[in-house]
Amino acid sequence: MPQLTAGRLRRGLTEPLLPVAVLALLAVAAAALDATVLCWAAVGALAGFALSGSV
């Protein structure tokens, strides 16, 4: 089994797709629960994160 080094752990925790997955689940779940404010906030965060690397 490969050793989990600090570098690998850091890389895993800062993986750019991770926030997308979390926010996507949050947005869809909030929509399903009719949590309007939370849904729009999650969509807002996703839209902002989609501009990663853009200045």
Add this chain to the structure above:
Amino acid sequence: MLFSPGWRAPVRQGEVLAVFTLGLLAGGALSATVIWLLSGLAEPLPERVRTAAIVLVAALGVARELGWLAIPLPQNARQIPQEVLQFRLRRGSLQFGFEMGTGVRTYVSASSPYVLALGLLLSHQGPVACVLAGVAFGGGRALSSALTFWARDPDRDAAIGARMPWITGTTAVTVLAALSSLLLL
């Protein structure tokens, strides 16, 4: 650009990130407030028409991100001048973040921010939902910078570049699914 070493070393990078984040959140809040004020103009339109328009725009966003349609974006095709960071780093970072947070002062290269803006404009949400969505937009941009800061990876730009089609594509599909579910069901 914000976290490169060298001449910025006298100011802690974490401090720069904090001030930059504050600017992003304020910029997002300002744009969302303007959208909320303007959204009253859409209210005379029937709700069904507004909802259909939002879902249509979100679907166009998906088609664009997946490469099915080539839709030019009405973005402000300029970079924020690097001079804002050159002399007063804290104030410059705040200004840099604020301008990025507004979403109208620099490139906006993904479809989802446009869907967000049009969705808020047409759906005429309450002020809390609208401003929180704007603050979250700034927070999303800040999260990207924070992850870059924490990653301490010299190849970070390449890693982000390789994942951008997935990030923008997943985001567009999610926005379509979430807004359709919220507004139609």
